[in-house]
Amino acid sequence: MSTADLGLPVDVPSTALFTDRYELTMLQAALRSGAAHRRSVFETFTRRLPEGRRYGVVAGTGRVLDAVENFRFDRPVLDFLSRAGVVDDATLDYLADFRFTGDIWGYPEGEVYFPGSPILRVEGTFAEAVVLETVVLSILNHDSAIAAAASRMAVAAGGRPLMEMGARRTHELAAVAASRAAYIGGFRSSSNLAAGFRYGLPTIGTSAHAFTLLHDTEKDAFTAQVESLGRDTTLLVDTYDVATAVRTAVEVAGPELGSVRIDSGDLLLLAHRVRQQLDDLGAKDTRIVVTSDLDEYAIASLAAAPVDAYGVGTSLVTGSGHPTCSMVYKLVARSSSDDPDSPLVAVAKKSMGGKTSVGGRKWAARRLDAEGVAEAEVIGTGEVPADLVDRLLLVPLVRGGVVVGREPLDAARDRHVAARGGLPLSATQLSRGEPALPVEYR
Structure with missing residues (x-):
């Protein structure tokens, strides 16, 4: 579109x-x-x-x-x-x-x-x-490289949603084209609003670590976000201590909390621990989103983890090591x-x-x-x-x-x-x- x-x-x-x-x-x-x-x-x-x-x-x-x-x-x-x-x-x-x-x-x-x-x-x-040679090649070489990387990541994800979030890792215009190509390759959404505007792609995004650091306490940050965006929002839980953040997130949003996002650390281990903690707190339907320099191999390694969605940036918009075809x-x-x-x-x-x-x-x-x-x-x-x-x-x-x-x-x-x-x-x-x-x- x-x-x-x-x-x-x-x-x-x-x-x-x-x-x-x-x-x-x-x-x-x-x-x-x-x-x-x-x-x-x-x-x-x-x-x-x-x-x-x-x-x-x-x-x-x-x-x-x-x-x-x-x-x-x-x-x-x-x-x-x-x-x-x-x-x-x-x-x-x-x-x-x-x-x-x-x-x-x-x-x-x-x-x-x-x-x-x-x-x-x-x-x-x-x-x-x-x-027409140069313009044809510049478009097809770039977009096909991104789509191929996206396709491999979609295979590795096994049907779990993939979110493109690589705009800050490439040229501002290339980022828009990358979002489009990633969507063709199997990604479901993008953080890039220009791609949403130009191509009608679904856009996603809630908050970064800066939002948590802005507030006096993590609870204050979570409360502000939930009051603004609703209980179905995604709370970022790795700014300080993950276990404490998960407990605070459920305390603020209740078991209706939409998702928590983990952006650092041992994602495999943390995903299992967070899933168990969420279940114990009654938030059995709260989803777990992982980010942090993922590529198709990292995504494949998380196949057995209780992960509900992946956010991918740098590796995707650079063709996962092959930025041209x-x-x-x-x-x-x-x-x-x-x-x-x-x-x-x-x-x-x-x-x-x-x-x-x-x-x-x-x-x-x-x-x-x-x-x-x-x-x-x-x-x-x-x-x-x-x-x-x-x-x-x-x-x-x-x-x-x-x-x-x-x-x-x-x-x-x-x-x-x-x-x-x-x-x-x-x-x-x-x-x-x-x-x-x-x-x-x-």
Whole structure:
């Protein structure tokens, strides 16, 4: 869901300068050579998954569509390019009227992917498609990394709620995108109000240690919070002594107390002790929330603990050690002339060091075994085999420059649950291993 879906006003600036300089200098040279208007196909893919990951998660597609729609070279942007001498006057004239009029296909948001998967396919003239490279990669690399980490944490949580609370651990704008990607990957809520405003995400939050330290006693702090927010609030119980705080919390709020939060110490031990203490005090329905630098491994280690929800910050918004997916944006086919009916010619990079690419406009499908479990990612060019036609993965996102692939954020979230559930069981192991599906080329 976007701000527009909520009926809320938002100033959407041009995304045209989310671009590396060489995109525009290539454009200038292509305009001069006459090749700029050749029909071209670019594809976004990754050559490998981060070490130890079994699958990737597509996230950021909705933000890419917004970026393409707002990729406009308005007067201030053109003036900057002119003053800085980035491109010549002929190129500035071209950019003044720039609108992407091509087609974009891609894996739908929330889908899983593997090395070589053509996650996004951009088709248009070279001039139209090449300038989108940087903004497309910056969005997909960031958001997909966060969503993949979120997905692993959701698996580790085993259905217990996850709350994203990492805004203070990353760039302020990246934090909003991270909240969105985390929601796709399985988190239920965010502490980030900008994410709530822009994307309609549920927001959470009550108090920090500073609130307790502000008051003369812990009881005064708890009383003020309960009187303000109600008995169903979450009281932070590790500012001083946890056992004393839990007893005080129940004394103030009664057995109707919503939750207590533990943010430090031996979380496994403390969760068991606090659960027993709450039960003994008659607060059997009071939930236990744990935070404190959690990642998927820490969450998995608490599987047997009486924990009701997890709050995750730093590890999530940094991709749990893998803040990018190493996606690239490569020209894979182009026509040999400006004639729109000119056939496409496959092209591919053949450089050393493993940075090669596979040429040709590709389709992708997921082959299932007899029990309906995915067994291979099949990628090919040309005719799609009959047995794979109903399992194609790429969907239309933009047709003739018009966005056709927008959808509610919950659709991407639900799709991810289904896609992950269709993988072999080994895909959800946190131990190191190979990608869950082999990739076959045809």
